Amino acid sequence: MKIALSIAMLLALAPAGDLELGKPVGDVAFGKDSLAALTKEGKVVAVYFWSSDCPYGPPNYDNIKKVDATYGDNAKVKVVIVSSFGEPEAKAAAWAKDAGIKGAFLYDSDKKLAKHFNPKKVNATFVIDAKGNLFYRGGISVNDYKDNLLLEAIKAALDGKEAPKSDQKFEGCGIRAS
Numbered sequence: 001m002k003i004a005l006s007i008a009m010l011l012a013l014a015p016a017g018d019l020e021l022g023k024p025v026g027d028v029a030f031g032k033d034s035l036a037a038l039t040k041e042g043k044v045v046a047v048y049f050w051s052s053d054c055p056y057g058p059p060n061y062d063n064i065k066k067v068d069a070t071y072g073d074n075a076k077v078k079v080v081i082v083s084s085f086g087e088p089e090a091k092a093a094a095w096a097k098d099a100g101i102k103g104a105f106l107y108d109s110d111k112k113l114a115k116h117f118n119p120k121k122v123n124a125t126f127v128i129d130a131k132g133n134l135f136y137r138g139g140i141s142v143n144d145y146k147d148n149l150l151l152e153a154i155k156a157a158l159d160g161k162e163a164p165k166s167d168q169k170f171e172g173c174g175i176r177a178s
Helices: 002-013 034-040 058-069 089-099 112-117 149-159
Strands: 045-049 076-083 104-107 124-130 136-141
Touching: 002 089, 034 045, 045 058, 045 104, 045 112, 045 149, 058 149, 076 089, 089 104, 124 149, 136 149
Parallel strands: 045 076, 076 104
Antiparallel strands: 045 124, 124 136
């Protein structure tokens, strides 16, 4: 019994390299918060992989600012913006400050979050429902930066509706988790 429980605990804490929709994401730390603690509180967690050095990042600035403005202060949502692409930390932090970002902005220098979520490119987004399951995975936008799939996915998760469809065909620079 102890062995089975230990294996189950290890699986729950294992990095979610091959995340599947509707399945548990596993725990990971977001600075002082953890995914497990946030979902235990009933929060929807939105994770966006961002970069100022990728040419596809700046066209999406308005999209991430809209998400942050809409949900940055929402008690039922945690927005986490992650810089994993490799630009200097000072540059990433300056952008977040200048943009007035209220949500968590994390510089992923050790690629811990990139290893856990395994985004294929910048502009990848993940929404985890309040039960800790992957609700949405895809780009923040797939239509000339005019749509905002992350905004739609968060709202759908909160409202108990179906997530927007994403075929994962969105523009972004590659992220290496190693």
